[in-house]
Amino acid sequence: MKYLLPFEKSLKPLYKELEEKKKNWEATNSIEEKIQQELKKIYSHLTAYQIAQIARHPDRPNTASYINALFENFIELHGDKKSGDDPSIIAGMGSFNGSTVTVIGSRKGNTLKDMLLCNNGMIKPEGFRKIARIVNLASTTFKSPIITFIDTPGAFVSKESEKKGQIEAVSKPILALFKAKVPIVAVIIGEGISLGALSMSIADKIIMLKYSFFSVISPEGGASILYNDRKKTEELASSLKFTAADLLNAGVIDKVVNEPIGGAHRNKEKVIKATGDAINNELETLLKENEKQLKTNRIEKYRKVGIYAD
Template identity: 40%
Template sequence: MHFLEFEKPIAELESKIEELRHLADGGDLNIADEVKKLQDKVDKLLRATYAKLTPAQKVQVARHPNRPHCLDYVQALITDFTPLAGDRLFGEDRAVIGGLGRFRGRSVVVIGQEKGNDTESRVKHNFGMAKPEGYRKAQRLMAMADRFNLPVISLVDTAGAFPGVSAEERGQAEAIAKSIESCLRLNVPMVSTIIGEGGSGGAIAIAAADRVLMLEHSIYSVISPEGCASILWRSAANAADAAQALRLTAQDLKELAVIDRVVMEPIGGAHRRREETISALGNAIEDALEGLRGQDGATLRQNRRQKFLDMGQKGLG
């Protein structure tokens, strides 16, 4: 288990538990009661720690390397998944995962951003930072969903769109804008979920949905805390201040009506109980899709557009 800096007291207790278990394996020691006492302390400390996370600490949790990623959710929740590749214009972008499958018996189109879980896969998926061809692939999949009347599920997890020269040369801004437009034009239900990090236009490109869900310790922001601090304070050292000011937590965004629902994570974060987290998100997606059932295309499109036009109006006038 990879422990975050603020989890050091928890790490020390869990290390003691492992030591006791190792000693018990080598002899006839009965350490069950002692292990139970220490485990109770760990659970209590986890609850206390995760109940009062600062925005900067939530950023760390959202980026945890052991947190479930897009492909983990697809593998667990989508049966008969058939991945589709390429944008039919330039090439394939492995940062964006997309395809057809069945979600709890319902045919759907799935679009998501994959960060990877080790050095090799992170490089392969470009750390979840898509290039124009990734967003154009998303547009192609949304057009297919519209054509065959299939709901769209998107899984957002990116620090932002790839900022390299090659992406700019191929029209990164236009690709993101067209992807947002494709979301808003859909005549079928779309449910978007922020499963880790939702950064900038790279995230909203596949998140302009009828229902936007966020895992409890995920983040969603127009810019990363480090990027914001570099601009405002001329130093990334003020990232914690930026995280506080950006209102990027799920709780803040629910209060601001930017998202529709916060999906609670197990105590200690999604990285501690991956299967439980994936199941909880699956239930939330199912509820969201069920709530949109029966609405015609014109109604969905109008309500979706109005939802985003209404954002930022709270407290005005």
């Protein structure tokens, strides 16, 4: 493994031993079995914050991974028609199981250069306006279903962003998604935090990967604000109820895609295929609904979020 998470450090000597004995087939088989046993032990009792760490794993499949594997003839679209393009958002048209769809997703970048260019997935005002523009194109011009992939730490916070109208820009994709005349499926593939995630998660159906999370704030940010103490990050993470299991139970999301023990990065092809199957199943149902049904059901879905009984 290139990168082990803090709570996976017990695997380090096993991987070291595996590397040393890689020419001995019988020995490597035995070590690999030990690694799997240790992984099962670790992943049998994960905390909410550990799930957040898995969601942020640098080797986890990203939006580009899903686009390359699931969509044929993808054509990327750029710009917000006002101030420029935001590389943290990738959007365009492609073919999914033989039908034209619109794809929008967050982009963090793989190399250090790309990460800096994309602000590690933090969205600028032009990015939010870009999402809104592509949603409107899909809804009124192409009349194609919309699929979003969410993996963002939130909006990009800076003086420049404020000067460009960050808050007003955030509202545009949210409104556009609510008004869209076509089916929308949102997929949370990693971290989904704050307004950055919300700008792509107004959907008819929301799918989450098992080890992703969806939250109003990052656990680190919440601990700093509420307690002025980042050491309370893990404690706050459990209170935020942001895991796929929590949100499915609360009715915020509609489906959870399973991941292998150890996370999606340990079997990318299998997870991407399972995600594609889940998207296809949701679209098959949604395409049977007319425009009025879609918009009415979408609004009612979000009106119910947060309702509770004493």
